[in-house]
Amino acid sequence: MTQEKIAIIGGGVAAMTAALYLTEQANWQQQRQITIYQQGWRLGGKGASGRNAEKGQRIEEHGLHVWFGAYVNSFKTIETVYDKLQRPSTCALSTWQQAFTPHSFIALQEHIDQQWQTWPINFPVLAGDPANGSLDITVWDFVKMTLAWLKEWIPQVELAAGVHAKNTQLTTKKPRDKFLLQHFHQQIHALVADNSAAWRTFTDDIQNLNQDITSTPSLLVEKLNYFVQSSNTLLPQLTEKKDSLVIWYIVRKLKRWLSQEIIELLHDNAQLRRIYICADLAIAMLVGLIKDKVYRDGFAVINKYDFRQWLLKNGANKQYSVDSAPVRGFYDLVFAYPQGDFTKPNVEAGVAALAMLRIALCYRGGVMWKMQAGMGDVIFAPLYELLKQRGVKFEFFHQLQQLTPGVDSKGQHCVESVLLQQQVSLNTCAEYQPLVDVKNLPCWPSEPLYQQINSAEAELLQQHNINLESFWSDWPARYKAHFGTELETKTLQFNEDFDRLILGVSVASLEHVCPQLLAIDANFAAQAEKVRTVATQASQLWLTKTDQQLGWQYMPPSEEGPILSSFSEPFDTWAAMQNLVEKEQWPLNNAPQNIAYFCSAFPCKEYPPQSEHTFPATAKAQVKENLTQLVTTNMQPLWPLAYNNNAFDWSVLYADNTTGHARLDQQYWRVNVDPSERYVLSVTGSSQYRLATDGTQFSNLLITGDWIKTGVNAGCVEAAVMAGMQTARTLCGYPQHISGEDAF
Numbered sequence: 001m002t003q004e005k006i007a008i009i010g011g012g013v014a015a016m017t018a019a020l021y022l023t024e025q026a027n028w029q030q031q032r033q034i035t036i037y038q039q040g041w042r043l044g045g046k047g048a049s050g051r052n053a054e055k056g057q058r059i060e061e062h063g064l065h066v067w068f069g070a071y072v073n074s075f076k077t078i079e080t081v082y083d084k085l086q087r088p089s090t091c092a093l094s095t096w097q098q099a100f101t102p103h104s105f106i107a108l109q110e111h112i113d114q115q116w117q118t119w120p121i122n123f124p125v126l127a128g129d130p131a132n133g134s135l136d137i138t139v140w141d142f143v144k145m146t147l148a149w150l151k152e153w154i155p156q157v158e159l160a161a162g163v164h165a166k167n168t169q170l171t172t173k174k175p176r177d178k179f180l181l182q183h184f185h186q187q188i189h190a191l192v193a194d195n196s197a198a199w200r201t202f203t204d205d206i207q208n209l210n211q212d213i214t215s216t217p218s219l220l221v222e223k224l225n226y227f228v229q230s231s232n233t234l235l236p237q238l239t240e241k242k243d244s245l246v247i248w249y250i251v252r253k254l255k256r257w258l259s260q261e262i263i264e265l266l267h268d269n270a271q272l273r274r275i276y277i278c279a280d281l282a283i284a285m286l287v288g289l290i291k292d293k294v295y296r297d298g299f300a301v302i303n304k305y306d307f308r309q310w311l312l313k314n315g316a317n318k319q320y321s322v323d324s325a326p327v328r329g330f331y332d333l334v335f336a337y338p339q340g341d342f343t344k345p346n347v348e349a350g351v352a353a354l355a356m357l358r359i360a361l362c363y364r365g366g367v368m369w370k371m372q373a374g375m376g377d378v379i380f381a382p383l384y385e386l387l388k389q390r391g392v393k394f395e396f397f398h399q400l401q402q403l404t405p406g407v408d409s410k411g412q413h414c415v416e417s418v419l420l421q422q423q424v425s426l427n428t429c430a431e432y433q434p435l436v437d438v439k440n441l442p443c444w445p446s447e448p449l450y451q452q453i454n455s456a457e458a459e460l461l462q463q464h465n466i467n468l469e470s471f472w473s474d475w476p477a478r479y480k481a482h483f484g485t486e487l488e489t490k491t492l493q494f495n496e497d498f499d500r501l502i503l504g505v506s507v508a509s510l511e512h513v514c515p516q517l518l519a520i521d522a523n524f525a526a527q528a529e530k531v532r533t534v535a536t537q538a539s540q541l542w543l544t545k546t547d548q549q550l551g552w553q554y555m556p557p558s559e560e561g562p563i564l565s566s567f568s569e570p571f572d573t574w575a576a577m578q579n580l581v582e583k584e585q586w587p588l589n590n591a592p593q594n595i596a597y598f599c600s601a602f603p604c605k606e607y608p609p610q611s612e613h614t615f616p617a618t619a620k621a622q623v624k625e626n627l628t629q630l631v632t633t634n635m636q637p638l639w640p641l642a643y644n645n646n647a648f649d650w651s652v653l654y655a656d657n658t659t660g661h662a663r664l665d666q667q668y669w670r671v672n673v674d675p676s677e678r679y680v681l682s683v684t685g686s687s688q689y690r691l692a693t694d695g696t697q698f699s700n701l702l703i704t705g706d707w708i709k710t711g712v713n714a715g716c717v718e719a720a721v722m723a724g725m726q727t728a729r730t731l732c733g734y735p736q737h738i739s740g741e742d743a744f
Contacts, residue, residue: 012045017724102366135740
């Protein structure tokens with residue numbers, strides 16, 4: 001049997017997921033050879049992390065990485081990796097349960113009367129393994145789950161209304177509306193065991209349609225939950241249309257009641273305001289799911305709207321809900337600010353609504369799960385180890401330069417050749433060994449292991465502080481000036497070196513690495529143009545005090561530090577990561593007490609040509625200015641005890657042999673401007689341009705990443721994993737099922 005030769009370009013989540021599933025079948029080596037080509041010294045793409053050997057083997061990330069409990073495919077994949085790898089018990093993270101812990105405490109920031117107020121949220125811990133969850137749920141399932149939450153919120157609002165002598169009686173007068181309530185009653189009366197006066201009055205009024213029908217908000221929302229759970233309702237082609245009108249009418253009636261009776265109570269009552277926001281957003285989403293016929297046509301039908309625009313269109317309150325902390329927090333989560341312009345948020349309504357509903361309603365365990373080391377350590381090191389065991393070949397220090405099109409034996413367009421630049425030559429070792437051991441855990445270092453590289457090249461790399469992962473690196477020029485020759489290249493030829501090519505680079509790289517392909521394939525070109533990306537910025541602070549010692553006031557029963565968002569720019573998101581101190585290698589008698597991670601979008605309207613080698617340094621300098629603003633000013637509402645007379649106490653920052661502002665220099669910050677590092681956006685109307693993994697005109701090319709067509713269509717780990725699974729399935733038929741891929 002002839003082996004199919006598969007070349008994979010890139011080592012990010014999607015590419016590595018594809019490699020994993022391509023090697024899941026017991027006889028895979030009889031059918032295919034797999035080689036992964038990766039620039040630089042590590043896998044991970046924008047999920048790569050490194051260990052800084054000079055600074056306590058500290059973890060240095062591209063940004064904040066947490067997984068949601070609704071990442072069904074991601075957890076299935078990583079659990080497969082740990083289960084198959086069978087690390088020894090002496091390894092610091094030998095099982096996936098050690099590598100991830102559930103996290104339930106989220107905080108959102110509200111800006112009220114020119115002051116920041118913290119909205120702490122403790123999500124309930126739900127039984128179960130995220131890998132055993134499902135994203136294959138219908139819009140009606142979302143309607144049912146959202147109504148279940150409304151059943152919790154509306155009675156609380158009604159109780160507050162009664163305390164303030166507000167009206168809690170609802171009246172239905174119009175004949176059409178009364179007939180809807182009659183249908184509603186017919187569908188549920190046999191299911192309801194309720195002897196309350198309110199239910200008896202409602203029933204009596206239903207039976208006499210000549211008079212008005214009276215009800216209460218709590219009654220309607222409670223009985224509506226019976227209605228949607230009944231086996232007699234929501235039956236396609238039978239009662240679905242009438243049933244949807246019932247839901248639409250009742251939730252709109254609840255909305256009118258909230259607007260008439262509750263609005264004026266919100267300003268001075270934070271608890272009521274937050275319940276109102278949740279209820280109002282839920283009602284707007286329910287109205288939109290029904291009115292825009294999402295239940296019939298799928299979430300793609302509303303991607304022509306920005307999410308805020310769609311909420312407003314469906315009645316969400318602009319003052320309190322449309323720009324509320326939960327909405328702003330979601331935009332922050334997906335960096336939904338094209339060009340990093342925080343005044344112009346933009347995300348597709350279908351993508352956003354689906355993601356928010358899945359995150360809140362489909363999780364298992366914790367709503368989030370924290371990795372117990374760097375993402376490179378937890379995800380990409382075990383992936384690398386398992387794939388190496390299985391016989392996958394890795395070629396590090398191979399940077400993609402160009403894909404060249406051709407025509408195959410059937411006259412179809414194909415990728416004829418792949419040009420790679422060999423960034424370094426190795427010394428006596430035949431194969432680069434990329435991992436280092438940190439406290440019994442295989443990890444990726446934060447820089448190449450220079451002892452494995454040709455000594456003259458290694459010296460030159462270190463002398464000029466060359467970043468082999470940078471698009472703007474001047475390494476080729478430095479190399480030529482020093483050695484008098486060009487860096488070596490390697491050309492992979494179709495039918496000789498590869499039969500199928502998996503392109504796992506980011507969408508922002510396409511214009512640079514395959515312009516000739518884009519010129520041939522208009523749909524591929526449209527995807528490269530319309531599926532946009534944004535630069536991001538990230539920083540990490542090592543601290544001498546705990547969150548409580550810094551003045552953070554919210555300690556949940558779980559004693560978790562917060563993951564906080566919807567905060568002020570330039571860094572809108574903070575995660576307390578004290579749990580990682582023990583995974584680093586600090587002196588026993590002089591270790592930091594705490595770690596804080598920050599991230600947000602990075603304002604950048606244009607990216608200069610590759611020849612402007614100073615661009616990354618200039619952008620990174622701006623991140624340092626932003627970080628200075630963060631600690632000297634912005635964090636005071638969250639860390640009041642870190643300030644003396646409004647001046648930041650620099651001793652809060654962990655550092656060696658220095659004082660004052662200079663302690664900031666020993667922290668970590670980065671800017672992600674490289675095409676391979678930018679975050680994939682879902683701007684309004686862009687999902688329609690996403691192609692499937694085999695959607696280009698090139699017969700031997702498969703594209704993969706969180707930028708292709710999946711059941712998520714947003715920049716995140718789950719989308720990348722689904723893309724990798726789809727790529728593998730196209731090649732080998734496995735995995736057959738990918739949870740949630742048909743949502744659009």
